[in-house]
Amino acid sequence: MLNKPAYRKAKNPGRRRTNFGCGSSREHAPWALLDFGITCVISTSFGDIFYNNCFKNGVLRSRCRRKTWEKLFDDADRGANATLTVDLEKQEVRGPDGGVVKFDIDPHRKHALLNGLDEVGVTMQKQGKIEGFEQKAKQTRPWV
Numbered sequence: 001m002l003n004k005p006a007y008r009k010a011k012n013p014g015r016r017r018t019n020f021g022c023g024s025s026r027e028h029a030p031w032a033l034l035d036f037g038i039t040c041v042i043s044t045s046f047g048d049i050f051y052n053n054c055f056k057n058g059v060l061r062s063r064c065r066r067k068t069w070e071k072l073f074d075d076a077d078r079g080a081n082a083t084l085t086v087d088l089e090k091q092e093v094r095g096p097d098g099g100v101v102k103f104d105i106d107p108h109r110k111h112a113l114l115n116g117l118d119e120v121g122v123t124m125q126k127q128g129k130i131e132g133f134e135q136k137a138k139q140t141r142p143w144v
Contacts, residue, residue, distance in 0.1 A: 019043075019045050019046065019047055020041055020043035020045070020046050020047065020050070020061075021041075021046050021047040021049075021050025021051065021054075022046075022047035022050070023047065026049075026053075027053045027056065027057060029050055029053065030050070030053050030054045030056070030057040030058075030059045031057060033054075033059055034057060034058065034059060038059070039058070039059060039060060040059065040060040040061070040062065040086045041054065041059060041060070041061045041062070042061075042062045042063075042064060042069065042072065042084075042086075042093065043061070043062075043063065043064075043069065044063065044064060044065065044066050044069050045063065046061055046063070055109045055112065055113070056118060056119060057118070058113060058116065058118070060086065060088055060105075060113055062086070062093065062103045062105075063103065063104075064093075064101060064103060068101050071095070071099070071101075072084055072093060072095060072101065082095075082096040083096055084096070088105070088110065088113060088114060089114065091103050091104065091105060091110075108122075
């Protein structure tokens with residue numbers, strides 16, 4: 001699909017209905033998507049490792065029902081002006097006809113994606129608590 005002129009700048013590869021990313025057991029798959037400029041993948045299901053690696057690397061993945069998927073990509077088939085818009089904050093995908101599809105996302109992962117945080121960044125947000133724990137540990141267990 002991305003080899004068609006109307007979709008060359010697409011940020012969502014589409015077209016894989018089920019088990020997107022199956023067999024992609026390394027982080028290279030989400031890296032390749034990001035390198036191509038793709039920041040969101042919508043499918044009815046995902047390969048487990050790919051699913052988790054997407055979040056770790058800043059790629060939103062969105063699951064939807066088959067009928068919803070078919071509707072979204074029927075809209076996308078209308079050509080260059082048929083754009084799907086993904087709004088992570090509102091947790092919705094908007095089609096070119098004005099239709100809205102809601103999606104669920106774990107609040108922790110949503111926070112990380114909205115703030116551009118990887119696992120280290122999430123940990124660093126808790127630096128004060130970590131330092132407090134270390135100080136308390138030194139006081140209660142000076143031998144450590």
